[in-house]
Amino acid sequence: MQLFRSFVKKEFYHIFRDVRTxxxxxxxxxxxxxxxxxxxxxxxxxxxxxxxxxxxxxxxTEITNKILSSGYFILSENLKSAKQIEExxxxxxxxxxxxxxxxxxxNLSKTGQANVQIITDASDANTANLILxxxxxxxxxxxxxxxxxxxxxxxxxxxxxxxYNEELKGVYMFVPGTMALILLxxxxxxxxxxxxxxxxxxxxxxxxxxxxxxxxxxxxKVTPYFVLSFINAVTILLLGVFxxxxxxxxxLILLLGESMLFILLSLSLGILISTVSPNQQxxxxxxxxxxxxxxxxxxGFIFPIENMxxxxxxxxxxxxxxxxxxxxxxxxxxxTGLLFVWKESLIMIGMTVIFISMxxxxxxxxxx
Amino acid sequence: xxKEIIISVQNLMKKFGQFVANDDLSFEVYKGEIFxxxxxxxxxxxxxxxxxxxxxxxxxxxxxVAGFDAxxxxxxxxxxxxxxxxxxxxxxxxxxxxxxxxxxxIYGLNxxxxxxxxxxxxxxxxxxxxxxxxxxxxxxGWKQKLAFSxxxxxxxxxxxxxxxxxxxxxxxxRQFWELIYETAHQGITVFVTTHYMDEAEYxxxxxxxxxxxxxxxxxxxxxxNEYQAKSMDEVFLKLTRN
Amino acid sequence: xxxxxVIINEVSRHYNKVIALDKISVSIKKGEIFxxxxxxxxxxxxxxxxxxxxxxxxxGYITIEGLDVVKDFKKIRNIIGYMPGSFSLxxxxxxxxxxxxxxxxxxxxxxxxxxxxxxxxxxxxxxKNRPAGKLSGGMKQKLALSCALIxxxxxxxxxxxxxxxxxxSRKEFWEMLKNLQNFGISIIVSTPYMDEASLCxxxxxxxxxxxxxxxxxxxIQAKYPYLIAxxxxxxxxxxxSDLQEIPKATSAFRFGDNIHLSYKKGELHKDEIVNFLExxxxxxxxxxxxxxxxxxxxxxxMNKN
Numbered sequence: 001m002q003l004f005r006s007f008v009k010k011e012f013y014h015i016f017r018d019v020r021t022x023x024x025x026x027x028x029x030x031x032x033x034x035x036x037x038x039x040x041x042x043x044x045x046x047x048x049x050x051x052x053x054x055x056x057x058x059x060x061t062e063i064t065n066k067i068l069s070s071g072y073f074i075l076s077e078n079l080k081s082a083k084q085i086e087e088x089x090x091x092x093x094x095x096x097x098x099x100x101x102x103x104x105x106x107n108l109s110k111t112g113q114a115n116v117q118i119i120t121d122a123s124d125a126n127t128a129n130l131i132l133x134x135x136x137x138x139x140x141x142x143x144x145x146x147x148x149x150x151x152x153x154x155x156x157x158x159x160x161x162x163x164y165n166e167e168l169k170g171v172y173m174f175v176p177g178t179m180a181l182i183l184l185x186x187x188x189x190x191x192x193x194x195x196x197x198x199x200x201x202x203x204x205x206x207x208x209x210x211x212x213x214x215x216x217x218x219x220x221k222v223t224p225y226f227v228l229s230f231i232n233a234v235t236i237l238l239l240g241v242f243x244x245x246x247x248x249x250x251x252l253i254l255l256l257g258e259s260m261l262f263i264l265l266s267l268s269l270g271i272l273i274s275t276v277s278p279n280q281q282x283x284x285x286x287x288x289x290x291x292x293x294x295x296x297x298x299x300g301f302i303f304p305i306e307n308m309x310x311x312x313x314x315x316x317x318x319x320x321x322x323x324x325x326x327x328x329x330x331x332x333x334x335x336t337g338l339l340f341v342w343k344e345s346l347i348m349i350g351m352t353v354i355f356i357s358m359x360x361x362x363x364x365x366x367x368x
Numbered sequence: 369x370x371k372e373i374i375i376s377v378q379n380l381m382k383k384f385g386q387f388v389a390n391d392d393l394s395f396e397v398y399k400g401e402i403f404x405x406x407x408x409x410x411x412x413x414x415x416x417x418x419x420x421x422x423x424x425x426x427x428x429x430x431x432x433v434a435g436f437d438a439x440x441x442x443x444x445x446x447x448x449x450x451x452x453x454x455x456x457x458x459x460x461x462x463x464x465x466x467x468x469x470x471x472x473x474i475y476g477l478n479x480x481x482x483x484x485x486x487x488x489x490x491x492x493x494x495x496x497x498x499x500x501x502x503x504x505x506x507x508x509g510w511k512q513k514l515a516f517s518x519x520x521x522x523x524x525x526x527x528x529x530x531x532x533x534x535x536x537x538x539x540x541x542r543q544f545w546e547l548i549y550e551t552a553h554q555g556i557t558v559f560v561t562t563h564y565m566d567e568a569e570y571x572x573x574x575x576x577x578x579x580x581x582x583x584x585x586x587x588x589x590x591x592x593n594e595y596q597a598k599s600m601d602e603v604f605l606k607l608t609r610n
Numbered sequence: 611x612x613x614x615x616v617i618i619n620e621v622s623r624h625y626n627k628v629i630a631l632d633k634i635s636v637s638i639k640k641g642e643i644f645x646x647x648x649x650x651x652x653x654x655x656x657x658x659x660x661x662x663x664x665x666x667x668x669x670g671y672i673t674i675e676g677l678d679v680v681k682d683f684k685k686i687r688n689i690i691g692y693m694p695g696s697f698s699l700x701x702x703x704x705x706x707x708x709x710x711x712x713x714x715x716x717x718x719x720x721x722x723x724x725x726x727x728x729x730x731x732x733x734x735x736x737x738k739n740r741p742a743g744k745l746s747g748g749m750k751q752k753l754a755l756s757c758a759l760i761x762x763x764x765x766x767x768x769x770x771x772x773x774x775x776x777x778x779s780r781k782e783f784w785e786m787l788k789n790l791q792n793f794g795i796s797i798i799v800s801t802p803y804m805d806e807a808s809l810c811x812x813x814x815x816x817x818x819x820x821x822x823x824x825x826x827x828x829x830i831q832a833k834y835p836y837l838i839a840x841x842x843x844x845x846x847x848x849x850x851s852d853l854q855e856i857p858k859a860t861s862a863f864r865f866g867d868n869i870h871l872s873y874k875k876g877e878l879h880k881d882e883i884v885n886f887l888e889x890x891x892x893x894x895x896x897x898x899x900x901x902x903x904x905x906x907x908x909x910x911x912m913n914k915n
Contacts, residue, residue, distance in 0.1 A: 569866025
């Protein structure tokens with residue numbers, strides 16, 4: 001225990017004395033989250049929309065005014081027919097088209113229901129989603145204000161459609177995606193680099209020639225990064241929830257548990273990388289090429305997996321981050337429990353076991 | 369020996385913040401001499417060499433190397449000196465000829481000059497037959513001699529050798545010094561640092577640095593007389609150990 | 611004193627096709643300072659890595675304090691201290707933190723064996739809060755030695771502890787090793803500096819993965835078969851090629867401001883050589899006999915092979 005403590009202490013010294021390590025550990029996560037967040041929230045101001053009003057009555061005019069006066073939207077043009085919708089989207093300026101059905105007010109007063117259709121350009125999924133939510137909220141708001149006067153309930157039903165990316169895979173993707181990316185970066189890359197550094201400096205040689213067991217060396221190296229990664233995970237979650245309004249619908253304990261599992265998985269990957277890297281450069285290179293790039297490109301973080309060619313879809317199955325992102329989305333956005341993410345969790349556990357056993361076997365008690 | 373001055377250092381100071389690395393150094397090095405630059409680790413040798421090679425600017429003092437000013441004419445200095453350190457600087461994955469070609473190119477030698485020089489230097493080392501061998505495959509001793517040959521390929525006025533003989537076998541070491549001796553005889557000044565005190569005996573004159581200052585400068589023979597020592601090793605110990 | 615600490619028997623090791631060690635056999639006594647002396651590439655580091663259980667021997671066997679380096683490597687790791695060639699220290703940890711850490715991986719504390727490192731550590735103690743990376747070569751070397759000693763090893767392996775360190779620090783380092791000998795520790799050290807051979811009890815002279823000689827430094831020098839003359843004249847540039855023309859001389863090397871000429875006793879005489887040089891036009895010839903040092907012996911052994 002004494003040994004373990006001094007090992008961990010030493011590792012923390014390394015971390016806290018190196019500005020670069022500190023920056024990657026704490027600066028990068030926050031910067032990444034804020035950059036993604038900023039990009040997403042900033043674009044919603046002055047989004048251009050088009051309106052196709054088949055009724056042109058009092059209520060549709062009122063709704064249109066409300067939407068346009070909200071400050072989020074600018075009217076690009078009033079459309080005359082449904083044929084124009086495709087065309088305005090093609091031009092690329094317009095982000096959203098709002099279509100009021102014919103006889104809108106009449107339907108509303110007769111049946112208490114009227115339909116408004118909202119079509120968004122979801123090729124930029126995050127923005128599309130935000131625009132949609134704003135529009136919905138404004139219409140909802142208006143519908144509520146109508147309800148206050150008469151006794152019976154009146155409903156304006158927004159029917160939404162996302163064009164070009166129908167399933168909207170980018171919804172709130174940036175928080176789960178960034179989280180997966182950062183945990184992978186911090187855990188796998190930093191651990192592999194720090195073990196490789198010991199090899200480079202020759203200190204590994206001295207440790208090998210001591211009575212230390214491989215497992216002790218690995219645990220001593222990995223524990224600090226586990227702790228720091230977990231702090232990172234919590235920070236990212238807090239930022240997501242409080243700065244960007246990301247919901248956490250499911251169990252918080254499950255969420256944190258899954259995060260720990262993913263951290264463990266990343267750490268075991270890092271150890272595996274370090275066993276095959278003779279120096280820091282190689283460790284860095286392998287982490288970058290084999291982990292970072294595929295994670296960004298293939299885990300569904302930026303490009304929806306469904307839209308990939310079959311070969312890449314197949315490859316995405318071996319991306320640890322893919323499973324973690326799925327779990328995060330399910331737990332945070334849909335509020336599902338372990339019952340619905342057991343498959344992903346099992347896959348992650350399996351990967352962890354495989355990586356750890358591979359690295360323990362590969363971690364040599366000698367130099368060959 | 370003609371006493372033409374090739375390096376002139378007057379009141380050289382180099383400070384890093386509060387720390388004085390070179391404290392009022394003054395010395396002269398003559399053309400064609402083998403000048404030994406000795407001192408304990410951290411005495412300030414490396415700092416001084418960097419200044420003389422035009423890699424670092426002195427804090428104050430008047431320094432001229434091969435007739436050029438160490439503040440304003442560092443580029444001209446670099447053209448007129450050669451440098452070789454223990455870490456060689458040969459490209460391990462290139463052949464001997466390719467290394468010559470590359471370094472010759474750096475110093476602006478034309479194709480013909482490079483070919484002639486390569487031939488001449490390899491003949492001197494008796495390595496003509498090995499010219500197409502990859503550097504990583506040749507023995508350490510050869511590398512050392514090659515690195516030296518490359519450092520003097522462009523006929524510099526001065527060649528700086530920073531611990532050139534670390535770790536080589538004694539026969540190679542003697543051959544290496546023979547090479548240095550010949551080079552000096554041709555009029556190239558040799559400025560050398562070493563941890564082997566017996567090598568100090570090869571030098572025409574030796575300076576010994578302690579804590580940023582030069583505390584002795586003379587021929588090995590005179591130093592041994594002055595400090596009543598049998599070897600330079602003893603002189604060095606007497607001077608640095610208190 | 612005749613008990614053996616380390617037995618190396620017919621040990622070979624190769625990397626791909628390059629032979630690093632070629633059937634090496636050495637026995638090292640308890641409490642002895644034993645030096646492996648040879649240039650870079652002689653196989654010293656490979657041998658030390660096999661001795662410290664970091665590499666397998668490809669043939670032969672080694673025992674340390676009766677334990678086999680392959681089978682009993684775990685036990686061996688408890689009783690040896692190892693200082694690799696590059697002073698393996700954590701550059702960003704302070705002197706004190708390095709020492710504490712290396713003590714802890716051997717399940718001990720610096721206090722427990724402080725008597726062992728006291729003399730060494732006291733010299734660097736004023737800098738105990740300085741990061742190891744900012745120490746001078748000599749201080750790093752002392753710290754690395756303290757770290758290798760902290761668990762009171764029975765056998766201490768020092769791989770090129772003096773490389774790149776100035777003459778004064780080297781001298782001090784050897785004095786420390788002599789003091790450690792009083793604690794009964796067997797000290798096995800490698801070095802490319804021939805002049806350090808005389809500081810060992812016994813040495814093995816290594817070249818190209820082979821051992822050319824195992825002896826006490828005094829005996830090695832006594833066995834040198836030639837006489838050496840230190841010769842000077844007014845023309846020090848041509849003298850070497852002139853001397854090399856003397857057929858009966860075995861070698862002529864420049865050494866400092868002299869030429870060292872070696873020849874078999876009885877085959878050449880001072881007058882003969884001086885006359886020869888005078889005929890070649892040399893003047894002011896000085897001629898002194900000098901003793902062979904380890905380097906001369908090493909060269910002679912290299913030529914023989």
